[in-house]
Amino acid sequence: MFRTSVRFAASMALACSAALSFSAPALAAWPDKPITFVAPFTAGGANDLVARIIAKAVGAALNQPVIVENRPGAGGVIGAAHVARSPADGYTYLVGSNGTVTNSLIRSDQPYKDEALTPVALLSITPSVIVTHPSNPAKDLKDFVARAKQAKSDRITFSTAGNGSTPHFVAEMLKEATGLPVEPIAYKSGSEGVSAVIGNQVDATSEASIVTLPLVQSGKLKALATTWDKRMASAPDIPTTAEAGFGTVRIGHWAGLYAPTGTPADVLDKMNAAVEQSLQTREVQDALRQSSIEPGGGSRASFAEFAANERKRLGEVVKNGHMQTQ
Structure with a gap:
């Protein structure tokens, strides 16, 4: 009986070991299902266009469909709140904008904390x-x-x-x-x-x-x-605000990818790499630039720094212009 128990225990150990060796790669194989990019504005604008162009390319790079879901309203807050509350599993992202870093400076009723979203990649500047x-x-x-x-x-x-x-x-x-x-x-x-x-x-x-x-x-x-740093290639006759003598009038409609905070770092790194790879393709660059949209790019850290600097710079405008709501 003792020998039978030993044999049974050994068999179970081997079975568990085999199961673990089989399941570990599956757990690590992100992505293994479709990904969602939430565009917090209506279809047809710059944010939506960028989301769709890059979603298609990222889907090809990751070999999984990337679905664009429009959740407009409240200056981007509704879509951002949805992503902030989503599972931090690497399958839901926000295509954020300027409002992602300024809404909490202006609105007293923002339904999520800024810290609930983590910067992943700068997609574009329009x-x-x-x-x-x-x-x-x-x-x-x-x-x-x-x-x-x-x-x-x-x-x-x-x-x-x-x-x-x-x-x-x-x-x-x-x-x-x-x-x-x-x-x-x-x-x-x-x-x-x-x-x-x-x-x-x-x-x-x-x-x-x-x-x-x-x-x-x-x-x-x-x-x-x-209002951005240089003239547009598609309309080179339009001068910049700086050329007119008003260099402080500077802003672009940028788009950046955010994930729910807590999403595994290795997943965020893979998504950043997929975005970077997509932005380097001629197809994406041509699709963006024909609408006078400049491709973004860079590391997760560089996008986080960009977003922090935009929040600080635009925060001064909020303060000076008394843009806060009650």
């Missing part, structure tokens, strides 16, 4: 273009400011996509840089804000190049300046 109605005689931003000062305008109306949106930041930056009485006028979305300029209901606005350039090219808007 220049913003300041635009006005074609009937405005100003030829560029410098001329626009000079004419407004000469006319001693009592207010310059500037449509935004709501409190804390990128156009709102541009409005506050312009107010501080030029001394003009720039008044932000909130609309429900960036497209509505742009429509207000086309309808000559407000003096100006700014939006991502993917939205504004086709309207500039069709004659429905006039471009005054682009």
Whole structure:
């Protein structure tokens, strides 16, 4: 009986050992099912476009489908909150934006902690273009400011996509840089804000190049300046805000991948590597740049540093412009 027990114990040990050796690779084989990228804005904008272009390429690199799920609302907060509360298993990511680092500075009701999201990779930067109605005689931003000062305008109306949106930041930056009485006028979305300029209901606005350039090219808007570091290759005739003498008016619609905090570091490293690989392909670069979107890239650490610097820089604009909600 003793020998039988020994044989049984030995058999069980071998079986357990075999099971462990069989299951260990399966547990480590991330990804073994589809991945979700949550775009916290409606379909058709820069954030959604970037999410879809890169999701396709990342899916090919990881040999798993990457599904883009739109969860719009509250300036990106709804989608971000969903990801922050998702399992930290490497299968759900946020395609975050400027609001991901500034919403908690502005909103008192953000339903998640900033620390609940971890930076993974910088995906892209889309220049913003300041635009006005074609009937405005100003030829560029410098001329626009000079004419407004000469006319001693009592207010310059500037449509935004709501409190804390990128156009709102541009409005506050312009107010501080030029001394003009720039008044932000909130609309429900960036497209509505742009429509207000086309309808000559407000003096100006700014939006991502993917939205504004086709309207500039069709004659429905006039471009005054682009708000990023350099002129756009697809529209080299539009000067930068720095060239107009307003270097502090600087912001881009960037997109970055975030994961729920607690996601294993090796999984985050693999996702970062897949994004980096995707951004190096000609197909992705061409797809982004034809919409005047610059590819991102870099390590997890470099994206975390970029996001921290943006939060600090834009936090000063929030403070100076009294952009906080109660």
